[in-house]
Amino acid sequence: MPCIPNRRQLFAGFFKTGISGFGGVLPHARRMLVDDRRWLTDRQFTELLSLGQTLPGPNIVNISIVIGARFQGWQGSVCAISGLMLAPLVIVLVLANIYDHFAQSPILNHALIGVAAAAAGLILATSAKLAVKMDRSVWSAVIMLMAFLAVIWLHLPLFGVLFALAPISIVLGWLSVRRERQRGETP
Protein backbone atom coordinates (compact mmCIF):
# COMPACT_ATOMS: atom_id res chain seq x y z
CA MET A 1 0.00 0.00 0.00
CA PRO A 2 1.60 3.28 -1.09
CA CYS A 3 1.91 6.03 1.56
CA ILE A 4 0.58 9.55 1.14
CA PRO A 5 3.24 12.15 1.92
CA ASN A 6 2.42 15.55 3.39
CA ARG A 7 4.02 18.75 2.09
CA ARG A 8 6.98 18.64 4.44
CA GLN A 9 7.69 15.05 3.45
CA LEU A 10 7.46 15.95 -0.24
CA PHE A 11 10.03 18.69 0.31
CA ALA A 12 12.28 16.41 2.35
CA GLY A 13 12.06 13.48 -0.08
CA PHE A 14 12.95 15.55 -3.13
CA PHE A 15 15.59 17.46 -1.17
CA LYS A 16 17.38 14.21 -0.49
CA THR A 17 16.99 13.10 -4.11
CA GLY A 18 18.35 16.43 -5.36
CA ILE A 19 21.55 16.29 -3.34
CA SER A 20 22.27 12.60 -3.79
CA GLY A 21 22.48 12.37 -7.57
CA PHE A 22 25.44 13.26 -9.75
CA GLY A 23 25.11 13.37 -13.50
CA GLY A 24 21.32 13.29 -13.31
CA VAL A 25 19.09 12.24 -10.46
CA LEU A 26 16.51 9.95 -12.07
CA PRO A 27 17.88 6.66 -10.66
CA HIS A 28 17.89 8.20 -7.18
CA ALA A 29 14.34 9.48 -7.63
CA ARG A 30 13.24 5.94 -8.36
CA ARG A 31 14.91 4.57 -5.23
CA MET A 32 13.38 7.29 -3.07
CA LEU A 33 9.87 7.09 -4.52
CA VAL A 34 9.46 3.35 -4.92
CA ASP A 35 11.88 1.56 -2.59
CA ASP A 36 12.50 3.88 0.35
CA ARG A 37 9.34 5.91 0.88
CA ARG A 38 6.82 3.82 -1.06
CA TRP A 39 4.90 6.76 -2.43
CA LEU A 40 4.56 4.97 -5.76
CA THR A 41 4.49 1.41 -6.99
CA ASP A 42 7.01 0.30 -9.58
CA ARG A 43 4.34 0.47 -12.28
CA GLN A 44 3.26 3.96 -11.29
CA PHE A 45 6.85 5.10 -11.46
CA THR A 46 7.25 3.71 -14.97
CA GLU A 47 4.09 5.56 -16.04
CA LEU A 48 5.41 8.74 -14.52
CA LEU A 49 8.80 8.31 -16.12
CA SER A 50 7.22 8.07 -19.56
CA LEU A 51 5.35 11.30 -18.80
CA GLY A 52 8.54 12.99 -17.66
CA GLN A 53 10.36 11.89 -20.79
CA THR A 54 7.58 12.71 -23.23
CA LEU A 55 6.58 16.17 -22.00
CA PRO A 56 9.05 18.98 -22.66
CA GLY A 57 11.17 20.27 -19.81
CA PRO A 58 13.62 18.69 -17.37
CA ASN A 59 12.37 15.13 -16.73
CA ILE A 60 12.88 15.06 -12.99
CA VAL A 61 11.31 18.50 -12.59
CA ASN A 62 8.19 17.27 -14.41
CA ILE A 63 8.09 14.20 -12.21
CA SER A 64 8.37 16.25 -9.01
CA ILE A 65 5.57 18.56 -10.20
CA VAL A 66 3.20 15.70 -11.02
CA ILE A 67 3.90 13.81 -7.77
CA GLY A 68 3.48 16.94 -5.68
CA ALA A 69 0.18 17.71 -7.41
CA ARG A 70 -1.03 14.17 -7.05
CA PHE A 71 -0.62 14.11 -3.27
CA GLN A 72 -0.98 17.74 -2.17
CA GLY A 73 -2.24 19.83 -5.07
CA TRP A 74 -0.29 22.83 -6.36
CA GLN A 75 1.28 23.46 -2.95
CA GLY A 76 2.64 19.94 -3.13
CA SER A 77 4.19 20.71 -6.53
CA VAL A 78 5.81 23.83 -5.13
CA CYS A 79 7.20 21.90 -2.14
CA ALA A 80 8.53 19.08 -4.32
CA ILE A 81 10.26 21.29 -6.88
CA SER A 82 11.76 23.61 -4.26
CA GLY A 83 13.07 20.62 -2.34
CA LEU A 84 14.58 19.26 -5.54
CA MET A 85 16.23 22.47 -6.77
CA LEU A 86 17.19 24.45 -3.68
CA ALA A 87 20.34 22.70 -2.47
CA PRO A 88 21.75 21.82 -5.93
CA LEU A 89 21.30 25.42 -7.06
CA VAL A 90 23.14 26.78 -4.02
CA ILE A 91 25.93 24.20 -4.36
CA VAL A 92 26.45 24.77 -8.08
CA LEU A 93 26.60 28.54 -7.60
CA VAL A 94 29.16 28.16 -4.81
CA LEU A 95 31.22 25.92 -7.11
CA ALA A 96 30.89 28.47 -9.90
CA ASN A 97 32.20 31.23 -7.64
CA ILE A 98 35.14 29.09 -6.58
CA TYR A 99 35.82 28.39 -10.25
CA ASP A 100 35.82 32.12 -10.95
CA HIS A 101 38.66 32.60 -8.45
CA PHE A 102 40.78 29.90 -10.04
CA ALA A 103 39.68 30.38 -13.66
CA GLN A 104 43.30 31.04 -14.72
CA SER A 105 44.57 27.79 -13.21
CA PRO A 106 45.65 25.41 -15.98
CA ILE A 107 45.17 22.40 -13.70
CA LEU A 108 41.54 23.28 -13.00
CA ASN A 109 40.82 23.96 -16.65
CA HIS A 110 42.30 20.66 -17.74
CA ALA A 111 40.34 18.85 -15.07
CA LEU A 112 37.14 20.53 -16.30
CA ILE A 113 37.88 19.59 -19.91
CA GLY A 114 38.29 15.99 -18.71
CA VAL A 115 35.01 16.15 -16.80
CA ALA A 116 33.19 17.62 -19.79
CA ALA A 117 34.58 14.92 -22.11
CA ALA A 118 33.54 12.19 -19.64
CA ALA A 119 30.11 13.83 -19.22
CA ALA A 120 29.68 13.75 -23.00
CA GLY A 121 30.21 10.00 -22.76
CA LEU A 122 27.52 9.75 -20.07
CA ILE A 123 25.06 11.53 -22.35
CA LEU A 124 25.95 9.21 -25.24
CA ALA A 125 25.38 6.21 -22.97
CA THR A 126 21.99 7.65 -21.98
CA SER A 127 20.97 7.94 -25.62
CA ALA A 128 22.15 4.38 -26.27
CA LYS A 129 20.10 3.10 -23.33
CA LEU A 130 17.04 4.95 -24.60
CA ALA A 131 17.61 3.63 -28.13
CA VAL A 132 17.73 0.03 -26.91
CA LYS A 133 14.32 0.48 -25.26
CA MET A 134 12.78 2.14 -28.31
CA ASP A 135 10.44 0.20 -30.58
CA ARG A 136 12.62 -0.87 -33.43
CA SER A 137 11.27 0.22 -36.77
CA VAL A 138 12.65 1.83 -39.90
CA TRP A 139 10.65 5.02 -39.49
CA SER A 140 11.78 5.66 -35.94
CA ALA A 141 15.42 5.13 -36.93
CA VAL A 142 14.98 7.60 -39.79
CA ILE A 143 13.33 10.21 -37.55
CA MET A 144 16.08 9.76 -34.97
CA LEU A 145 18.76 10.27 -37.60
CA MET A 146 16.99 13.33 -39.03
CA ALA A 147 16.69 14.98 -35.60
CA PHE A 148 20.35 14.25 -34.93
CA LEU A 149 21.64 15.58 -38.26
CA ALA A 150 19.37 18.63 -38.14
CA VAL A 151 20.86 19.91 -34.87
CA ILE A 152 24.44 18.65 -35.16
CA TRP A 153 25.26 18.91 -38.84
CA LEU A 154 22.88 21.54 -40.22
CA HIS A 155 22.71 23.56 -36.96
CA LEU A 156 19.04 24.23 -37.57
CA PRO A 157 16.97 26.00 -34.91
CA LEU A 158 15.30 23.44 -32.65
CA PHE A 159 11.91 25.07 -33.04
CA GLY A 160 11.87 24.37 -36.77
CA VAL A 161 13.16 20.83 -36.28
CA LEU A 162 10.41 19.98 -33.80
CA PHE A 163 7.76 21.74 -35.87
CA ALA A 164 8.70 19.66 -38.91
CA LEU A 165 9.46 16.30 -37.30
CA ALA A 166 7.09 15.95 -34.33
CA PRO A 167 3.76 15.90 -36.25
CA ILE A 168 5.09 13.45 -38.83
CA SER A 169 6.58 11.25 -36.16
CA ILE A 170 3.42 11.20 -34.03
CA VAL A 171 1.33 10.27 -37.08
CA LEU A 172 3.78 7.44 -37.86
CA GLY A 173 3.54 6.37 -34.22
CA TRP A 174 -0.23 6.39 -34.51
CA LEU A 175 -0.13 4.26 -37.68
CA SER A 176 2.17 1.75 -36.01
CA VAL A 177 -0.21 1.47 -33.03
CA ARG A 178 -3.13 0.96 -35.39
CA ARG A 179 -1.30 -1.71 -37.36
CA GLU A 180 -0.62 -3.62 -34.16
CA ARG A 181 -4.23 -3.32 -33.06
CA GLN A 182 -5.42 -4.68 -36.39
CA ARG A 183 -3.08 -7.62 -36.03
CA GLY A 184 -4.66 -8.19 -32.64
CA GLU A 185 -1.58 -7.35 -30.59
CA THR A 186 -1.85 -5.03 -27.62
CA PRO A 187 0.93 -2.45 -27.81
Added chain:
Amino acid sequence: MTPPSILELFLRFCLLSLMAVGGANAVLPEMHRQIVEAHGWISSAEFASLYAIAQAAPGPNVLIVSLIGWKLAGLVGAIACTIGMCAPSSLLAYGAGKLWYRFSGSPRRIAIERGLAPITIGLVLGSGCLLAQTAGGHWQTYALTAGSAVASYRSGKNPLWWLAAGALLGVLAMR
Protein backbone atom coordinates in the same frame (compact mmCIF):
# COMPACT_ATOMS: atom_id res chain seq x y z
CA MET B 1 29.15 41.68 -28.16
CA THR B 2 26.58 43.19 -25.82
CA PRO B 3 25.58 40.96 -22.94
CA PRO B 4 21.90 40.02 -22.96
CA SER B 5 19.45 41.55 -20.50
CA ILE B 6 18.04 39.32 -17.79
CA LEU B 7 14.58 39.59 -19.34
CA GLU B 8 15.90 38.41 -22.70
CA LEU B 9 17.64 35.44 -21.10
CA PHE B 10 14.54 34.58 -19.13
CA LEU B 11 12.35 34.63 -22.24
CA ARG B 12 14.84 32.58 -24.26
CA PHE B 13 14.83 29.85 -21.63
CA CYS B 14 11.03 30.00 -21.32
CA LEU B 15 10.84 29.08 -25.01
CA LEU B 16 13.56 26.47 -24.65
CA SER B 17 11.64 24.94 -21.73
CA LEU B 18 8.73 24.12 -24.03
CA MET B 19 11.06 22.71 -26.69
CA ALA B 20 13.08 20.54 -24.31
CA VAL B 21 11.56 17.22 -25.37
CA GLY B 22 13.71 14.73 -23.48
CA GLY B 23 14.88 17.21 -20.85
CA ALA B 24 17.77 19.60 -20.44
CA ASN B 25 20.23 17.10 -21.91
CA ALA B 26 18.37 17.10 -25.21
CA VAL B 27 18.75 20.82 -25.86
CA LEU B 28 22.50 21.40 -25.43
CA PRO B 29 22.95 21.96 -29.20
CA GLU B 30 20.15 24.54 -29.20
CA MET B 31 21.60 26.33 -26.15
CA HIS B 32 25.02 26.28 -27.79
CA ARG B 33 23.54 27.57 -31.06
CA GLN B 34 21.82 30.50 -29.37
CA ILE B 35 24.32 31.44 -26.67
CA VAL B 36 27.64 30.61 -28.35
CA GLU B 37 27.16 30.51 -32.12
CA ALA B 38 24.53 33.17 -32.78
CA HIS B 39 25.47 35.76 -30.15
CA GLY B 40 28.95 34.88 -28.92
CA TRP B 41 27.93 35.62 -25.34
CA ILE B 42 30.21 32.87 -24.06
CA SER B 43 32.88 30.82 -25.81
CA SER B 44 32.57 27.18 -26.71
CA ALA B 45 35.26 26.31 -24.15
CA GLU B 46 33.40 28.20 -21.40
CA PHE B 47 30.23 26.35 -22.35
CA ALA B 48 32.04 23.05 -21.83
CA SER B 49 33.51 24.25 -18.51
CA LEU B 50 30.09 25.35 -17.25
CA TYR B 51 28.66 21.97 -18.18
CA ALA B 52 31.50 20.29 -16.31
CA ILE B 53 30.84 22.39 -13.18
CA ALA B 54 27.13 21.56 -13.38
CA GLN B 55 28.08 17.87 -13.47
CA ALA B 56 30.44 18.26 -10.53
CA ALA B 57 27.54 19.44 -8.37
CA PRO B 58 24.80 17.05 -7.30
CA GLY B 59 21.37 17.64 -8.77
CA PRO B 60 19.41 17.63 -11.98
CA ASN B 61 21.04 18.24 -15.37
CA VAL B 62 19.11 21.49 -15.72
CA LEU B 63 21.79 23.19 -13.58
CA ILE B 64 23.75 23.98 -16.76
CA VAL B 65 21.03 26.56 -17.42
CA SER B 66 21.57 28.14 -13.99
CA LEU B 67 25.28 28.43 -14.70
CA ILE B 68 24.76 30.06 -18.10
CA GLY B 69 22.52 32.60 -16.34
CA TRP B 70 25.14 33.11 -13.64
CA LYS B 71 27.92 33.62 -16.18
CA LEU B 72 25.96 36.19 -18.17
CA ALA B 73 24.03 38.03 -15.45
CA GLY B 74 25.18 36.94 -12.00
CA LEU B 75 22.99 35.54 -9.25
CA VAL B 76 19.77 37.12 -10.52
CA GLY B 77 20.54 35.77 -13.97
CA ALA B 78 21.03 32.27 -12.56
CA ILE B 79 17.67 32.37 -10.80
CA ALA B 80 15.87 33.93 -13.78
CA CYS B 81 17.22 31.34 -16.22
CA THR B 82 16.45 28.42 -13.90
CA ILE B 83 12.87 29.61 -13.42
CA GLY B 84 12.55 30.29 -17.13
CA MET B 85 13.70 26.77 -17.98
CA CYS B 86 11.43 25.11 -15.38
CA ALA B 87 8.25 27.18 -15.14
CA PRO B 88 6.56 26.80 -18.55
CA SER B 89 7.17 23.06 -18.77
CA SER B 90 6.12 22.64 -15.13
CA LEU B 91 2.80 24.37 -15.76
CA LEU B 92 2.31 22.07 -18.73
CA ALA B 93 3.18 19.01 -16.64
CA TYR B 94 0.83 20.17 -13.89
CA GLY B 95 -2.02 20.38 -16.40
CA ALA B 96 -1.12 17.26 -18.35
CA GLY B 97 -0.41 15.09 -15.31
CA LYS B 98 -4.03 14.21 -14.70
CA LEU B 99 -4.79 13.65 -18.37
CA TRP B 100 -1.78 11.37 -18.63
CA TYR B 101 -3.25 8.89 -16.16
CA ARG B 102 -6.70 9.14 -17.70
CA PHE B 103 -5.28 8.18 -21.07
CA SER B 104 -3.16 5.34 -19.71
CA GLY B 105 -3.00 2.63 -22.35
CA SER B 106 -4.90 4.71 -24.90
CA PRO B 107 -3.63 4.47 -28.49
CA ARG B 108 -3.37 8.26 -28.68
CA ARG B 109 -0.99 8.43 -25.76
CA ILE B 110 1.07 5.55 -27.04
CA ALA B 111 1.26 7.26 -30.45
CA ILE B 112 2.61 10.45 -28.85
CA GLU B 113 5.14 8.52 -26.75
CA ARG B 114 6.29 6.51 -29.73
CA GLY B 115 6.42 9.51 -32.00
CA LEU B 116 8.48 11.68 -29.65
CA ALA B 117 10.86 8.95 -28.45
CA PRO B 118 13.04 8.83 -31.61
CA ILE B 119 13.24 12.65 -31.68
CA THR B 120 14.34 12.66 -28.05
CA ILE B 121 17.00 10.05 -28.73
CA GLY B 122 18.30 11.91 -31.77
CA LEU B 123 18.53 15.12 -29.74
CA VAL B 124 20.23 13.50 -26.74
CA LEU B 125 22.70 11.84 -29.10
CA GLY B 126 23.29 15.26 -30.65
CA SER B 127 23.90 16.76 -27.21
CA GLY B 128 26.51 14.12 -26.42
CA CYS B 129 28.31 14.78 -29.71
CA LEU B 130 28.17 18.54 -29.27
CA LEU B 131 29.65 18.33 -25.80
CA ALA B 132 32.36 15.96 -27.03
CA GLN B 133 33.29 18.53 -29.70
CA THR B 134 33.32 21.49 -27.31
CA ALA B 135 35.34 19.60 -24.67
CA GLY B 136 38.71 19.99 -26.32
CA GLY B 137 38.14 18.31 -29.62
CA HIS B 138 41.47 16.41 -29.54
CA TRP B 139 41.78 12.70 -30.06
CA GLN B 140 42.55 12.35 -26.33
CA THR B 141 39.27 13.94 -25.27
CA TYR B 142 37.33 11.93 -27.86
CA ALA B 143 38.94 8.77 -26.49
CA LEU B 144 37.92 9.83 -22.97
CA THR B 145 34.35 10.42 -24.16
CA ALA B 146 34.23 7.03 -25.85
CA GLY B 147 35.67 5.32 -22.79
CA SER B 148 33.20 6.90 -20.41
CA ALA B 149 30.30 6.14 -22.79
CA VAL B 150 31.19 2.44 -22.90
CA ALA B 151 31.96 2.26 -19.18
CA SER B 152 28.75 3.92 -18.11
CA TYR B 153 26.67 1.95 -20.62
CA ARG B 154 28.02 -1.37 -19.42
CA SER B 155 28.23 -0.73 -15.70
CA GLY B 156 25.61 0.62 -13.34
CA LYS B 157 28.23 2.33 -11.17
CA ASN B 158 27.67 5.86 -9.94
CA PRO B 159 28.44 8.25 -12.84
CA LEU B 160 30.53 10.28 -10.39
CA TRP B 161 33.31 7.71 -10.82
CA TRP B 162 33.54 8.33 -14.56
CA LEU B 163 33.48 12.10 -14.04
CA ALA B 164 36.25 11.87 -11.43
CA ALA B 165 38.29 9.65 -13.75
CA GLY B 166 37.76 12.26 -16.47
CA ALA B 167 39.09 15.03 -14.20
CA LEU B 168 42.14 12.96 -13.30
CA LEU B 169 42.92 12.00 -16.90
CA GLY B 170 42.42 15.62 -17.96
CA VAL B 171 45.07 16.76 -15.47
CA LEU B 172 47.46 13.90 -16.31
CA ALA B 173 47.21 14.67 -20.03
CA MET B 174 48.53 18.20 -19.34
CA ARG B 175 52.15 17.19 -19.27
